[in-house]
Amino acid sequence: MGRSQADVAATALVAVAACAAAAGGVPAPVMIVLGIALFAAPGYLLGQLLLGSRVAGLERVVVITGLALAVPVLGGLLLYAARVPLHRPGWLGLLAGVTLASDAALFLGRRAGRTPPFSWQPAWRGPGWQVAAFAAAVLVAAGAVGLARAGAARQPEPGFTQLWLSPLPQGQHALSLGVSNDQGSTTRYRLVLLRGSRMSDTWNLTLADGATWRRSVPFAGHGSLTARLYRLPDLTHPYRSVSTGPSQAAGS
Secondary structure (H helix, E strand, O other): OOHHHHHHHHHHHHHHHHHHHHHHOOOHHHHHHHHHHHHHHHHHHHHHHHHOOOOOOHHHHHHHHHHHHHHHHHHHHHHHHOOOOOOHHHHHHHHHHHHHHHHHHHHHHHHOOOOOOOOOOOOOOOOHHHHHHHHHHHHHHHHHHHHHHHHHHOOOOOOEEEEEEEEOOOOOOEEEEEEEEEOOOOEEEEEEEEEOOEEEEEEEEEEOOOOEEEEEEEOOOOOOEEEEEEEOOOOOOOOEEEEEEOOEEOEO
């Protein structure tokens, strides 16, 4: 493969290296560099196939950028329609597949003389104001993507508390009673244990976020146990409730 096909070789190498890196579990910085290169490769190759030498300058850069963005957008819709999970393997297969298919088409097109060969001379130079406007647009787009990702990562999630009353290993006439706090802050509770309709035990709990309280409570399998958890200061409405009878144990 001569110098006229250098870009074909380089983009094919990027696709293969990205797949190998993902399979081999390379460090994240290496994977990021390969991912960016693989993201850009289809747009460049499709630009070479579709534009030929008819469009040059900044217009060519804009079209190639649009094609690079269109591949994951349209490809993601196809993956979704095909019920392919939109995880790393799916995106990697999409971008690498489009890159290698475009490489093959560009290689054959150049061999047949239908597509101009690769040139080492940059053909994207244009007036300074056009370059500045394009650079500003790229910065704005990158900032918007970064802001969107940061906002999505910082979306508040509702807190919750888990209450359970579950069997211990066979042979032990007892149940595991526990509370786990994932409210996002320290929370005060009152836990009431009922045997039948009679109050058996009461605990006042103060749990930090992520903390867990548990205890073993005797249970011979007769009658029923009910655990009611209140978030203080509300002692009227149980926040969580769980019950177990002679043949089952349940948690919530």
